[in-house]
Amino acid sequence: MNPILDPKYFIPDVEARVYDGKLYLYGSLDICGNDDYCSHNYYVFETEDLKNFKVYPNTFNSSLVPDEESKNSRLYAPDLEKIGGKYCLFYCQNDRSEGVAFADSPVGPFNHAQEIDVYGIDPSVFVDDDGSVYYFWGQLSGQAAKLDPETFQIIPETHVDGVITEAEHGFHEGMSVRKRGDLYYLVYTDISRGRPTALGYATSKHPLGPYTKRGIIIDNIGCDPQTWNDHGCIAEFNGKWYVFYHRSSHNGYFSRRCCVEPITFNEDGTISEVEMTTQGIDGPIPCFTKVEAFRTSRINGRAYIDDYADHTGRYDYVKGLANGESVEYKYIDFTEEAASITVESAGNASSINVYLDHELTPIATIRTEKTAGKYLFMPFSTKLGKKISGKHMLRLEVRGGEDISVNLQSFVFGK
Known part of the structure; x- marks a missing residue:
């Protein structure tokens, strides 16, 4: 990758x-x-x-x-x-x-x-x-x-x-x-x-x-x-x-x-x-592979890739996704059927809409909660709204208040 x-x-x-x-x-x-x-x-x-x-x-x-x-x-x-x-x-x-x-x-x-x-x-x-x-x-x-x-x-x-x-x-x-x-x-x-x-x-x-x-x-x-x-x-x-x-x-x-x-x-x-x-x-990434958020193929908005370090090591993440901003990942392979998606996020409570390609209707919406710190990434999951097959661009879009700021570390699909 x-x-x-x-x-x-x-x-x-x-x-x-x-x-x-x-x-x-x-x-x-x-x-x-x-x-x-x-x-x-x-x-x-x-x-x-x-x-x-x-x-x-x-x-x-x-x-x-x-x-x-x-x-x-x-x-x-x-x-x-x-x-x-x-x-x-x-x-x-x-x-x-x-x-x-x-x-x-x-x-x-x-x-x-x-x-x-x-x-x-x-x-x-x-x-x-x-x-x-x-x-x-x-x-x-x-x-x-x-x-x-x-x-x-x-x-x-x-x-x-x-x-x-x-x-x-x-x-x-x-x-x-x-x-x-x-x-x-x-x-x-x-x-x-x-x-x-x-x-x-x-x-x-x-x-x-x-x-x-x-x-x-x-x-x-x-x-x-x-x-x-x-x-x-x-x-x-x-x-x-x-x-x-x-x-x-x-x-x-x-x-x-x-x-x-x-x-x-x-x-x-x-x-x-x-x-x-x-x-x-x-080639397209199998959907059950955990993907680090910083490997995004495009950032739409003012968010950017940053890093932090703690006692366990150095980590990269997407910093400061505001309301309406999104990150794209090309491409994810859904040869096997996925039933859920999990993201690791930190920051404000938000809704993260999950889109495929340039579709206008999300396949899922993940509800995240406010975390104790901007580097305290927590997993949040939801079920997918439909069956998916083939190769697709994935887009994760943050929604919330005007002052919202969400950090994203990874995502993965589940069976």
């Missing part, structure tokens, strides 16, 4: 790379609750099935960059490629410096960092079938050039200024390049819908363009009331293609987590736009 990593890891700006049958995730590291992007460390995540991940913490730190003034700058979005037998980690920082560090393994540790003589953020690297290396970076007007695999500097005469632009493509930042057949796909943060919350893509017959915009792959609007950006990639793994993206939380631009959805290519090479889901790559 989404997010795909342990919820304590806030990893945005993800690039997915595949080596020797394993997929590796490289991204920035947000510090939960901080009012700023990223941090001074990179982590790497390794998986064979996109479900179970091995974590490699602190694979690179800003203290290892060569420029003394940049050692205190945060590490922004990275990328990685294998070049000349080495695993090359391309980094950038909030002072807009960029560089590369090296390792003998895709999980690092990465050392011997050197600067790349460009100015910007969000490096992306692509190695073509003939071994040529291409480097992409920048915001609003994308920059691209061939990269010398010996010096790791761009080759000036190959530099393209404006390989994609905000005016023509809706480009905001965060380029990522892949090749499928004879087409090059440039995925990027797209601002054409008002906020840079979408991943758009453009295609070309050459890595340095010209690129033609083809559409949007996914949009994270609705993951948080304050969501501002998205940044990710597409990748093929075990014969299937996926889009990796992030969702913000905690009522801010930050505290972003990695999510993934399957994607489909059409005969003309376009990618069908996909929606954010709770299920992710797993």
Whole structure:
């Protein structure tokens, strides 16, 4: 289910790379609750099935960059490629410096960092079938050039200024390049819908363009009331293609987590736009599976995902659902017949209406009581009003007084 990593890891700006049958995730590291992007460390995540991940913490730190003034700058979005037998980690920082560090393994540790003589953020690297290396970076007007695999500097005469632009493509930042057949796909943060919350893509017959915009792959609007950006990639793994993206939380631009959805290519090479889901790559969630509320695929209103900790551990939940606000979960599988639903909630007494898809009549209404504290989650149950079969979006809508505030931790259907 989404997010795909342990919820304590806030990893945005993800690039997915595949080596020797394993997929590796490289991204920035947000510090939960901080009012700023990223941090001074990179982590790497390794998986064979996109479900179970091995974590490699602190694979690179800003203290290892060569420029003394940049050692205190945060590490922004990275990328990685294998070049000349080495695993090359391309980094950038909030002072807009960029560089590369090296390792003998895709999980690092990465050392011997050197600067790349460009100015910007969000490096992306692509190695073509003939071994040529291409480097992409920048915001609003994308920059691209061939990269010398010996010096790791761009080759000036190959530099393209404006390989994609905000005016023509809706480009905001965060380029990522892949090749499928004879087409090059440039995925990027797209601002054409008002906020840079979408991943758009453009295609070309050459890595340095010209690129033609083809559409949007996914949009994270609705993951948080304050969501501002998205940044990710597409990748093929075990014969299937996926889009990796992030969702913000905690009522801010930050505290972003990695999510993934399957994607489909059409005969003309376009990618069908996909929606954010709770299920992710797993397929519809069996109705008798307990689902944590923070895995919502969309929040309708001002509520947001928050967390708390007590003597038993750290927990995520949906905070502050007001009258008329709701959370959605895509998708729940009712292959087996359910007879009841239980939610764990805290806060004010309320009615929680349970809807399927976009129906206007609820299948159940759960009456909750006021709890002793905002983190003292209690179970409340009710019978379903009808038999359900098939796959459905679930929507939980809070009803009550104008000052009502309900926190939601989980739900599950019963037999």
